[in-house]
Amino acid sequence: MKRLIVFAAIAASAQPLKFPASFEALEKKATESVDISLDKSMLGTASSFIANEVDVKKMLNNAEAVYVRSFQFAKPGEYQMSDVIALRNQLDMTKWKRVMSVKEDDEMVEIYMMPSGAGPGGFVMFAAEPEELTIVQIVGSVNLNDLSKLQGLPGVKKTKPLKKLEKREE
């Protein structure tokens, strides 16, 4: 299933991305949606309820905030790229650095990072597929390698995009 993913993580000001009003409409059109907002306190609580996954606990403890919004649609064309661009334009490019931008067919992934100098640091990633839009914002110290290694966390099923990737890589 083709998906549009917008993944974003913001740091320094620790301000969450401001989602345009159009995102409320997207939620109504989506067949599935995820809306997660975890501040430092909630991340600490979550960490305390994770027993054995040391890497996950470390990531949660290092983060200041995590925001995720994800929409999955029944068919392509339910969102506009302008929605993604409006979010991306909120990033102050004098502070943020684009570290990854990949495109293939209708898929796109962009990652922006802010060094943890004066502020807490963090990153923003935008990824897009025709039938899915996901926005994640992480404030704080983030290690992309550690994040990408996370697999098979308890209580979470692998989602369709990952299965699709695994199939492609075969």
Add this chain to the structure above:
Amino acid sequence: MDAKYEELGNNLRLALKREDAPDGFATRVLERVEVRPRWDWWPRLVPAIALALIVATSSAGFRAVKQRRGEEAREQAIVALTLTSEKLQMARAIIFRHREESK
């Protein structure tokens, strides 16, 4: 007069003479005490019992809420991290394919 007083005194002494209780008197008294226990003390315990119940219920409720919130936070955090991980892997897969195609 003295004779009358003396007679009255004798009658009083006779009437007030100490006598042993009939057989089984003490047992019968104790049986009646056991059959009719006094319940007038329990209203004094009501506030204490009520307070103990409130504290116990509140404490259990607080722990249940805390547990539920913690589990929800954990689940949300894991979903967020898993989603993040998947998107990063998707990006890496695209890069990998581009490299393979360019070879």
